[in-house]
Amino acid sequence: MFMFETESLWNVKVCERIFSEARRGRRVAFAVKEERERNYNVEIQEKLKSLAFSDQRCTSFYKNSQGVVTTIFPWRLAEYWRCLLWVEWVNYEKWELKL
16 A cells, blocks of 8 residues: 555656646646666666566566566665655656647
């Protein structure tokens, strides 16, 4: 539940930004920059190497068909909370939509 609540609060912050832009007459969307996504995935895979989920003997449902762990946050919950404490807008592209 803690992760869901943390994610929900982060989503509210994103929605507040979108609504703020809308009040100024702008329709916007945000997307993670490709470079940041790639770097984040590298960070995760590096951390996962030290966890049991990545062991070849582990047949966890967290692994995809290639044996890559794709669906777990490998750090402590306190780190998850810290990562979602605020939106790091520098990691996002802002798309302005035409009306």
